[in-house]
Amino acid sequence: MFRSYASAQMVTFIFSIFIGAICGPMAWFMRVISEETRDAIDGLQWPLRLFPMFCFGFGLNNMINREFYKVIYSEDSVRDALDIEIAGGDVMMLVIDMFLYLGLVFCLERYSMA
Secondary structure (H helix, E strand, C coil): CCCCHHHHHHHHHHHHHHHHHHHHHHHHHHHHHCHHHHHHHHHHHHHHCCCHHHHHHHHHHHHHCHHHHHHHCCCCCCCCCCCHHHHHHHHHHHHHHHHHHHHHHHHHHHHHHC
8 A cells, every 4th residue: 555664654744634633623523513513423423533632632632521511502510531421532533543553453463364
């Protein structure tokens, strides 16, 4: 797919920046503008959490804005930082991603040597 390690590293770097620095805040913004976009991002956030940089950016945004979520969701109290809708889902997916990508590397290394 790539002819050199440098080009593969550059594509990975740009992709990670896009997912983490653009999609994370964009998902947070979609969560706060209206109820329709909030429903859309609530379904879309789980597939996006397969990318560790998205988990980091989205989880950080959610932890910072817990008091704001209390207002827009009309809740009685501020949610815990590790609530599944705040940063708990991101932490859970980071652990799952770790095992998923580690297994993928082992499979690719094993079958590429054969």
